[in-house]
Amino acid sequence: MADKEFTYSDVSEHATKKDLYMVIHDKVYNASSFVDEHPGGEEVLLDVGGQDSTEAFEDVGHSDEAREILEGLLVGKLKRQEGDPKPKSYGQSSTTTATTDSASAGVGLYAIILIGGILAFLAYKFLQTQQ
Numbered sequence: 001m002a003d004k005e006f007t008y009s010d011v012s013e014h015a016t017k018k019d020l021y022m023v024i025h026d027k028v029y030n031a032s033s034f035v036d037e038h039p040g041g042e043e044v045l046l047d048v049g050g051q052d053s054t055e056a057f058e059d060v061g062h063s064d065e066a067r068e069i070l071e072g073l074l075v076g077k078l079k080r081q082e083g084d085p086k087p088k089s090y091g092q093s094s095t096t097t098a099t100t101d102s103a104s105a106g107v108g109l110y111a112i113i114l115i116g117g118i119l120a121f122l123a124y125k126f127l128q129t130q131q
C-alpha cells in the first residue's frame with residue numbers, strides 16, 4: 001500500500017477532515033486518523049490538507065516521535081508531473097540562498113568597517129607626521 005503513487009491532483013482530492021492526505025518530503029500521508037490527536041491542533045492539519053506541507057511540518061521542528069507517527073500514516077509516494085510545484089526540499093534551495101545572502105552581506109559589512117578603520121588609522125598617522 002505504501003508503494004502506491006499519487007499525483008498532486010490525487011492528493012488534492014483528499015482535503016477533508018475525514019479524508020486528509022498531505023505531502024511531506026515527497027511522500028504521501030493519510031492524516032485523517034491523527035487529526036483529532038494532533039498536539040498542534042486540527043486546524044493546521046486541515047489547512048495543509050491535500051497539499052505539500054513539508055515546509056509547515058519542518059518549520060515547527062517536530063520531534064522524532066512526531067516523525068515516527070508520520071511513518072505510520074504513510075500511504076504512498078508522490079508522483080511528480082510536469083508543471084507540478086517544485087519539490088519543497090526544506091533547508092536547501094530558498095532557505096540556503098537566503099542564509100548565504102545574509103552571510104555574505106555580513107562579511108561585506110565587516111570588510112567595510114575594517115577598511116574604514118584602516119583608512120582612519122592611516123589618516124591619523126599621516127596627520128601626526130604632518131605636525
Ligand code: HEM
Nearest residue numbers: 031039040044048053056057060061062063065066069070
Ligand atoms: C501528519 C503530519 C503531522 C504529525 C504526525 C504531527 C505530529 C505532531 C506531534 C507528535 C506534535 C507534538 C510535539 C512533537 O512531538 O514534535 C506536534 C506538534 C505540533 N505540530 Fe504537528 N504534526 C503533523 C503536521 C503538522 C503540520 C502540517 C503543522 C503545520 C503548521 C503542525 C503544527 C504543529 C504545531 C504548531 C505543534 C506544536 C504544538 C504545541 O507545542 O503546542 N503539525 N505535531
